[in-house]
Amino acid sequence: MRKIIVLFKREYIAAVKTRSFIISLVLVPVLMAGSLIVTLLTENNENTDDKSFAVIDHSGLIEDYLAEQAEQRNSNDIYSETGEKVSPAYLLDFLEPDYDEPFKQKLKISDKIRGKKYHALIEIGKDILHPGDSTEEDYLRFYSEHGFMDDTRYWFSNNINNYLRELRLKELNLDPEMTSVLFAWHNIESMGLAKVDEKTGETKDAKESSELQTFLIPYVVVILMFMMTLMSAVPLLVSVMEEKSEKIAEVLLGKLTPFQFMAGKVMGGIGVGLTVAGVYIFGAIATVNFLDVGDIVPMDILVWFFIYLFFYIIMVGSAMAALGAMCNDNKDAQSLQFPAMFPVILPIFFIVPIISNPTGTLATTLAFIPPFTPTIMMIRIATPVTIPTWQPIVGLVGVILFTLFTVWAGARIFRTAILIQGQKPSLSNLVKYAFKS
C-alpha cells in the first residue's frame, strides 16, 4: 500500500500542479458563467435594423389589419422611453398573388430574401378564416432562411390568429365583451409534493417545480460526472502509453508490481477527479447559498454522486490504464481514445429521455448495466421523481462488482502489455492478455 500511495502522490501532484490543470479548473466555471452573461447581454441586444416582409394574402382578409398593426407597432413599440431604438420596425410589402406562376413568384421572393431585401415571406391561405372547409388552403406560412429560430414569426402568428378569432366571433354574432372570458386560458401549474422537514418535523407545502429542478439539476450532475471522468480517468490512457514509450514503465516495474503500478495511477486519477468535483460542487453550493436559493440543490444526492464517481473513476481508469499499456505510441493512443471513451459518452445521449421518464423501462434497464450505472442512476436520482430505494443500492453493488472485474482484467492486460513493444492494440490481443496470459 505504501508504494501505491507514493505513486499516487506523484501522479496527483504531477496532474494538479500543472498550469493547464489550474487554468482548466478556473476556466470551466468562468466559461460557464461567461456564456450565461453573454446570453443575458445578447438577449437585450436585439438587432434594430428595420425588417421588410413580403406578404401574400390569398384570403384578402388580413392585409389591412396587418398593415395597421405594423404601423401601430412601428410608432409605439420600437423606441424606449428615452427615445432609443430597441427593436426593428416591420415594413410590410403586400404582393398580389401570381396565380399563373405561383412557384416562380415564390422563387423570386426567396431570392430577394437571400439577397437581404426581404427578411421573410408570409403567405396566408385562401381559406384561413374557415379551416376544415378545405384541407389545402387554410395555411399560414413563414418563409425565411432561418425560420425555426426566427422569433418574428410569432408576431405574425399572434396578430393574424387574434384577428381571425375576432372575425369568427363577428360571424357568430357574439358579444365582443364576452370574448376575453371565453378565451381565458389556465396553464396548469407544475407542483412538487408536500413533505416533512427533516430538521424541524414540520409539514411543508408543495412548491412549484421548476425547469431547474426537473432538467437542469440532473443535466448538471451528469455533465459534471462526465467532465470528472474526462479529466481524471481518460488521461490515464495517454499517460500510461507515455510511460511505456518513454521506458519509464520498466524502471517503475523494478520497484512496483504491475498491480501497484496501475493502482497508484488510478488512485491519482481518483484524487484529481474528487478534487475537481469537490471544488465545483462546494463552489456551486456556496454560490446558491449566497444567492439564497440553496433549497433548489438536493443535497441528499451528493453522497450518491461522490460514491458513484469514486467507483466510476476506478472502473474507467483501470480500463484506460490497461488500454494505454497496449499502445506503443501516440498514434495508437489516438486511435483507441474514441472507442475507449464511447461507453463514457453513450449515457449523455440518453439524458433527455431519462429525465423525461426516470422510472420508465429504458431508464431502469440502462441504470442496471454497470458501465452506464453511475451516470444513468445519477440522472434518475437527481430528478424530482422518487425512484425505488433499492435501485441505487443494487446498482452500486453491480458497479462495485464490475469495477472489481475491470481492475482484475485491467491489471492482467497491463502486466502483460506494458513491456511488449510493437504489438498493435487489438481486441484479440486485449482478450488474450486479459484471459489467457
Next chain:
Amino acid sequence: MNIIELNNITKTFGSVVAVKDLSLTVPKGSIYGFIGPNGSGKTTTIRMIMKIFYPDSGEIKIHGNHRNGIVTDNIGYLPEDRGLYKKMKVNDILMFMGELGGGSDLRTKIRYWLNKLDLATFSEKKVETLSKGMTQKLQFIATIINEPEIIILDEPFSGLDPVNAEILKDVILDLQKKGSTIIFSTHDMGMAEKMCDNIFMIYKGEKVLDGTLYEIQDRYGADTLVVQTEKGESALTGIRGISKINNYGKLQELKLEDRADPQKILAEIMKNTAIKKFEITRPSLNDIFIRIAAPDRKEVNHA
C-alpha cells in the same frame, strides 16, 4: 552463500524460446557479469530475476524466497531502456524513487550522491534539461539511492564517456565493498574482464559460459599468440598452424590450430619480418565471445 538462485528456468514468447533450462547461482557480495550477443536472453533473464516476467518453468530464489509477484525493496534495477519523468526535477525524482524503495534519510542520501556524481548543481533542474550522460548518471543514482543489497545493472556503461564510465566503475566497486551484490550485463568485454568475479554468457537462450575469468580461459587453453611485427598482418599470411587472425592494426591476435607448435610459427614469422613482440597467451573474453557467437565471422582472416 548464494543470494540469487536460478533453477532450470525456461521462458518462451510465443514460439520463441528466450531462455532455456537456465540454472545460475550468484554468490553474495560478488560482481557477476552477464554477457551475450543482442537478443540472446540477457534482459529476459534479468527481468525474470526482477519478477517483471515470470518463468514458464523452473524457479528463481532471492534470499531463498521464490514467491512470484514480490518486488523486494532491496534490489536496485537499472534497465537497459532508461526512462525518467522528464518534467520532474532531479531532486523530486530521486525522492520519488527513494520513497518507492522504502528508503529513509533520503535528503542526505540524495545530496551525497548528487555531489559524488557531479550533479549537485542540477538538483533543481528538470530532467528534460539534462544531457544524455547526466540523465544516465541520474538514473544510476535512482537505482542505488537506497544502497540496496542487490544491484542489477543492464548495460550501465553504454552512452557514458570514459571519465564518467570510470566514475561509475569506482562507485560500483565501492558498493561491492560495502556488501552489495552486483549483476551487470555488458558488451564491454574489457570492463567485464576487469570488474567481474564471475562471468556468465548466454547464447540463444542457453548458458554457454559460467565461472571466473580464469576458469573460462582455462577451458580454452593457451591457444592464442599476440604478435607485433614490422610488416603487420601481411607477414602472417600463409603460415601453417594459424586458424584465425584477429587484426588490431598495430598488433595481431592469432588463434592456433589444435596441436600447432608456437615455436614453429615464431620461426615462420621471423622469416618474413622482424618481430617486436611475441606472447603466448590465453584467449581474451572478447575472443571467446566471438568464437561462441560468431565462429565463422569474416573479419577474422584465415591464415
